[in-house]
Amino acid sequence: MVSHGISTCQGCGLEIIARNVFETLGPDTILIIPPGCAAMFSGTGPEAAVKMPGIQGNLENSAAIASGVAAGLKQLGNDHTTVCAFAGDGGTVDIGLQSLSGAMERNDNILYICYDNEAYMNTGIQGSSSTPCGASTTTTPAGKLGHSKDLMRIAMAHDVPYCATAAISNLPDLKRKVEKAKGIKGCRVMHIHCPCPTGWGYPFAKSVELAREAVQSGAWLLFECENGKVTLNQKPTKLGEIDNYVKPQRRFKGTTEAQLQELRDYVKARYAIMEEAAK
Numbered sequence: 001m002v003s004h005g006i007s008t009c010q011g012c013g014l015e016i017i018a019r020n021v022f023e024t025l026g027p028d029t030i031l032i033i034p035p036g037c038a039a040m041f042s043g044t045g046p047e048a049a050v051k052m053p054g055i056q057g058n059l060e061n062s063a064a065i066a067s068g069v070a071a072g073l074k075q076l077g078n079d080h081t082t083v084c085a086f087a088g089d090g091g092t093v094d095i096g097l098q099s100l101s102g103a104m105e106r107n108d109n110i111l112y113i114c115y116d117n118e119a120y121m122n123t124g125i126q127g128s129s130s131t132p133c134g135a136s137t138t139t140t141p142a143g144k145l146g147h148s149k150d151l152m153r154i155a156m157a158h159d160v161p162y163c164a165t166a167a168i169s170n171l172p173d174l175k176r177k178v179e180k181a182k183g184i185k186g187c188r189v190m191h192i193h194c195p196c197p198t199g200w201g202y203p204f205a206k207s208v209e210l211a212r213e214a215v216q217s218g219a220w221l222l223f224e225c226e227n228g229k230v231t232l233n234q235k236p237t238k239l240g241e242i243d244n245y246v247k248p249q250r251r252f253k254g255t256t257e258a259q260l261q262e263l264r265d266y267v268k269a270r271y272a273i274m275e276e277a278a279k
Helices: 014-027 062-075 092-096 097-106 152-156 172-182 202-218 257-277
Strands: 029-033 054-056 082-090 111-116 162-167 189-192 221-226 229-234
Touching: 014 029, 014 082, 014 111, 014 172, 014 189, 014 202, 029 062, 062 082, 062 097, 062 111, 082 092, 092 097, 092 111, 097 152, 111 172, 152 162, 152 189, 152 221, 162 172, 162 202, 172 189, 172 221, 189 202, 229 257
Parallel strands: 029 054, 029 082, 082 111, 111 189, 162 189
Antiparallel strands: 162 221, 221 229
């Protein structure tokens, strides 16, 4: 579903995500992709790198466009084509959150996927609501104050029929969740961890390794929520031990020990919340 040649950065987590997601969704899919890193797939001119029909809209309205396309398909009696919005964290937890909230409230028949590289990478590595505490960006050069917005708990609060997280360190889990989401009617939301060597500042060959460290330390949790039932898919093997995940990244170079401890505590607290929800 994606051409062999693509102009993403070396080691780009997004390319791994896109190839696996689009292959799983198949050709009977309409993509909604806003400006951002994924625009390298939908194209910046007459060319495109995806073999699927789609629309490139604005940062703020991916969910709204997807809802409109889904409504049009329903009017035509088409109940088989998947409408998939595929956007980054800037276009989801920041600029696009209002339209996504509306789609979730209405339970529109769309699949919304957020690939989260934790900043506005395509426009200069500015901080977003997904940027973690202490991380340096061009707009938070001394390190971000405060923690990231929790997209999945926002989705769960809207009572969507299905929402799930995924990571490139566990591709069978990612593809299984996309396949499951594809077969569910209503608004489905996926949140995928997306390492970015350019914005995070680590050797490009380490993307999958860092994703694995994120999952094992609990910095990124793998779970799903179907009709209100939460399932933890992988228990962190070294909960709170984030040093092997954080310290290889240049964006955390100026992070103090106090900030690191705050991150460790946050990771443990969030896991405790999701563990309780899964009971």
